[in-house]
Each structure stands twice: as structure tokens, then as C-alpha cells.
Amino acid sequence: xxxxxxxxxxxxxxxxxxxxxxxxxxxxxWLNPLRERFLLRLLVKKELRVRYRGSALGMLWSxxxxxxxxxxxxxxxxxxxxxxxxxxxxxxYLFSGIVxxxxxxxxFGNATRSITGNxxxxxxxxxxxxxxxxxxxxxxxxxxxxQLVVLLVGALLYGWTPGGTELLAFGLGMGILxxxxxxxxMLTAALNAAFRDVENFVDLIVMVATWxxxxxxxxxxxxxxxxxxxxxxxxxxxxLTIVVELFHxxxxxxxxxxxxxxxxxxxxxxxxxxxxxxxxxxxxxxxxAAGTVVFERSKRRFAQEL
Amino acid sequence: xxxxxxxxxxxxxxxxxRPMIRIEQVSKRFSLRHTRALKEMVFAALQRKKLSxxxxxxxxxxxxxxxxxxxxxxxxxxxxxxxxxxxxxxxxFPDRGRVLLRGRVAGLIEVGAGFHPDLSGRENVYLNxxxxxxxHEQIDERFREIVDFSEIEEFIDTDVKYYSSGMFLxxxxxxxxxxxxxxxxxxxxxxxxxxxxxKKCLARIRELQAKGRTMVVVSHELEMLQKLCTRIVVLRKGxxxxxxxxxxxVATLRAS
Numbered sequence: 001x002x003x004x005x006x007x008x009x010x011x012x013x014x015x016x017x018x019x020x021x022x023x024x025x026x027x028x029x030w031l032n033p034l035r036e037r038f039l040l041r042l043l044v045k046k047e048l049r050v051r052y053r054g055s056a057l058g059m060l061w062s063x064x065x066x067x068x069x070x071x072x073x074x075x076x077x078x079x080x081x082x083x084x085x086x087x088x089x090x091x092x093y094l095f096s097g098i099v100x101x102x103x104x105x106x107x108f109g110n111a112t113r114s115i116t117g118n119x120x121x122x123x124x125x126x127x128x129x130x131x132x133x134x135x136x137x138x139x140x141x142x143x144x145x146x147q148l149v150v151l152l153v154g155a156l157l158y159g160w161t162p163g164g165t166e167l168l169a170f171g172l173g174m175g176i177l178x179x180x181x182x183x184x185x186m187l188t189a190a191l192n193a194a195f196r197d198v199e200n201f202v203d204l205i206v207m208v209a210t211w212x213x214x215x216x217x218x219x220x221x222x223x224x225x226x227x228x229x230x231x232x233x234x235x236x237x238x239x240l241t242i243v244v245e246l247f248h249x250x251x252x253x254x255x256x257x258x259x260x261x262x263x264x265x266x267x268x269x270x271x272x273x274x275x276x277x278x279x280x281x282x283x284x285x286x287x288x289a290a291g292t293v294v295f296e297r298s299k300r301r302f303a304q305e306l
Numbered sequence: 307x308x309x310x311x312x313x314x315x316x317x318x319x320x321x322x323x324r325p326m327i328r329i330e331q332v333s334k335r336f337s338l339r340h341t342r343a344l345k346e347m348v349f350a351a352l353q354r355k356k357l358s359x360x361x362x363x364x365x366x367x368x369x370x371x372x373x374x375x376x377x378x379x380x381x382x383x384x385x386x387x388x389x390x391x392x393x394x395x396x397x398x399f400p401d402r403g404r405v406l407l408r409g410r411v412a413g414l415i416e417v418g419a420g421f422h423p424d425l426s427g428r429e430n431v432y433l434n435x436x437x438x439x440x441x442h443e444q445i446d447e448r449f450r451e452i453v454d455f456s457e458i459e460e461f462i463d464t465d466v467k468y469y470s471s472g473m474f475l476x477x478x479x480x481x482x483x484x485x486x487x488x489x490x491x492x493x494x495x496x497x498x499x500x501x502x503x504x505k506k507c508l509a510r511i512r513e514l515q516a517k518g519r520t521m522v523v524v525s526h527e528l529e530m531l532q533k534l535c536t537r538i539v540v541l542r543k544g545x546x547x548x549x550x551x552x553x554x555x556v557a558t559l560r561a562s
Contacts, residue, residue, distance in 0.1 A: 019408075021328070022406070022408075023404060023405060024393070024405055024407055025399060038441060038442050043433075046429070046433060049424060049425060049429070053424045123397065124397065124420070125395070125419050125420050126396035195342060303392070304336060
């Protein structure tokens, strides 16, 4: 190696790749989770096992938490603050929002901790680090499934009939939510490896998210209060507001009782915000791209920062 | 230590054998941040104290390792052996220079690094096998062999946290040597385990050598390395001070 170039490129050139050379840690980047499905599945299984070790209720906890949350909110807001007045399906309204925001919170929180939480793996063995936030997201989806079943049963009890609009709205809502939150999660996972303050900050955002999106109250109430101002637009363009409203379109907006209430007050369940789904898609894709870029740039330093 | 009483001395491959690892001008600097707390950072700035120290763990290392070679890396603590191995495995990235590889690498950088105490032995075999790059079918196929090699038959479905350190080590090593990598990186693991198991591991390493696999071994057990390796590289403060014949290498290290 007498004439090694002064500053060789880190990745092998095309000619060198043709000879079978590759750099250690050279991988498919954000496509890794699709390439390494077997490893991803094992990581998800590991997470689920570890999460419920020594727990008697196990997976049942993913029913208990949203159930308690629902009951408390329903009592405090629906009954005491009388938000269910004029909306006999307020329970469905509330629960569909809770489910969406809980999924956001879990994906965001888990993904943020995914690199630091797997420190022994990250700092000792090479494996595509992109798999960690993805595994966290899949674990969150596993917990989301039973909640979705409860939501469906509840909606059916209130006369819900699935149609094209409902399925489309649900699909869009889920798509925006997952892509957007993974983007944020990869960003915070990378930052959290350097500064553990990030996970506390994320907890704060998750706590605030329930209140800053129309989970408990209706969008028309926000419009009455701050309509037309900059803050109103900021509120509306929050991807979570759009996702929650898409969930409402999917499960609540076309219920018989909601349609009836609409006749008395057309603004009651106006679909203005969920019509902004394309904004949600754009923001989600942009966030995902930004998160991926930051993650890919910082993943080289994970092992030494942990 | 008569750990390697039998077996012929390893034969160095021809000088024109296919190169498998190219380490070109690799430098790696670590900075040790003393604190991340804002309060202390402000105080440190006011007192003009240094916030971080940095040291050069690797300084322009150049090595080419060819197919069939078993290269030992020796040096005193802090000489950069493990950093170099981690750079080859892809855990650390060089600041300057580059590393190129051919074929699949499996690193046994630390015994049982990929093992999770709350999973059973069986689950850990699958997880670790997958981490080291095996497919589902490959693990299924070799599962029997791995368990037999590790000699923990009846405990394979027990959680790993209940294993003795010896059992743990045996299973971890068994998985790693059964991944059939083209390049096998081993860091200081041959010093653990009881003597019969060490012999078994060494026999397995000899087997891999015979198959023409490439190996890089870091160890402080100089006698063992001397017998095992076809070539030894001596590192001091992140630079290569000797590269060649195992016996001379050990003498160089002892003299320095």
C-alpha cells in the first residue's frame, strides 16, 4: 500500500465494487427495514417479550391504559363539561382521537429511545441501525391493533357502516400518522444518542399533543375562539389535527347521530380540516425525508456516543 | 499453556492470494466530552477549561489482509487493537481513510453482545444469528449443530439470564462460529471458558483456517496467538510498529 491516495473516498468506486469490495457498515440506508425483514421481525419479537417480562397482565395493558384514559376523559369532558350534549356519539368521537394520538405518542416515544435503548447492540455489533426505530414503530402498531378493534366495535354499536370514504380516510390518516411520526422519531432518535434531554422533550410533546389536536373538543370550537388568526392556521396545519380529523371522518362523521346533528348545525361536523389531507401528506413526506437524512448522517457516530 | 499441542502450524497463504480486507490510511480520533450538562459547560467556558479531550486511537493504519490469513493484533492496552477491529466490523467509522472488505463479516467483538438476558437460549440463537447475517433457513439448518457445539442441550429453552457465564459464553461462541463468515473477527474471547471448551474453540478455528477463511484475532495471550496466527501485527499508540512473522512480532512487543 505504498501509493494509497491521500484522501480516498470512503465508499469503494464502481470498479472496486465490481471486484466485490464494500465498506463495512455500507448498507441500504432507509431501505434496510425492507431488506432485513427477518431480523426486523426478531427485533420486534424481542421488544414485545422484554416489555412484558414478569408482567401478569402482559399485552392486556394495551387495553387497560386507553380504557382508563377514555373513561376519565369521557367523565370529565363529556359529562362534566357537557361536550356530549347534542352529540350522542361523543364516545366514538373521543375514542377515535385518543387511539390516533396514542399511536403517535407510542411510535414517537419508542422510536426516540430506540437507539439509546439498544446501546449494547449499537455499540458492539454492526447491524443496520435503521431497524431500531422501525422495530419500535411495529411494536406500537401491535399495541394499536386491539385498540382499533375496540374502536370498531364501539362505532358499530353507534350504527357505523364502513364505506369507501371511511376506509379511504382511515388509510390516509394512518399513512400520514406513521410516515410523519417515523420522520420525527428518526430525527429525535439520532439527537437522543448525543443528548438525552431529547427524550424528555419528546415526552412533553406527546403530553401536549392530546390537547393541541381536536381529540376532546370539536374544531369548530377552536375556530370560534381563534378563527382567522395565524394561530388558527398553525393549529389546522398541524399534521396531527389533520390525522385526528381523518379518523373522525372514518369513524364518526358519517354516523347516523352525527348526520342528524349536522342538519341542525352545519358547522357541527364540517369536514374542512380532513379535506386538507394533501397538506398532511406533504408535511409527512417532508418530515420523513428530513428525519432519514439526519439519521443517516449521524448513525456513524452512534457507537461512540453511547 | 499446552492448548495447542497438536495440529500443524498454520500455513501462510501465497503472497498473491486474493485480498479480503484493505485498511487504507485509517485514522480515528475519539473525543471524550467531560460533561453534557449545560450548567457545567457554562462554568467551564467561564473558567476557560477544556470541555473535551481527544486522543488519536488510530493514526494512519495501512494493512492488507489476504484470503486464508489468520492475523493477530497485539499491543498493550489502549494501543488501538479493538478500535481497529470495530472499524473493520462497521461499528465505528474512520475519521480519515477507509476500510474495504470482500464477502461477509462476522464479528465476535464481545461475547454475547447481541444476547438478551430475557430471551431464551433458542430465541437468542435466532436473534444473534440474524444479527450476524444468517437467514432464517440457515439458522434452522444449523440450529442442531449450534446447540450440540455449545453443550447446553437441556437449557436451550431457559432464559439466558439464568445461564452461568460459561454456558452463556459457549452459546455465544457457538452461534458466531456457525455463521460461516468469509471474514471472522474475534476480540479477546479465547481467554474465557474452561480448558476443554477453549480447545474445542481453537479446533473450530483451525477448521475455519483449513477452509481458507480469513480471520483477525485480538488477544493478550501471546503464546496462543503465536501458534494460531500466520501473521501478527503489533500496534502501539494507534500505529503499526511491526507486521509479519508471529514469533518476531511477539518478541517486538515484549522488547518495546
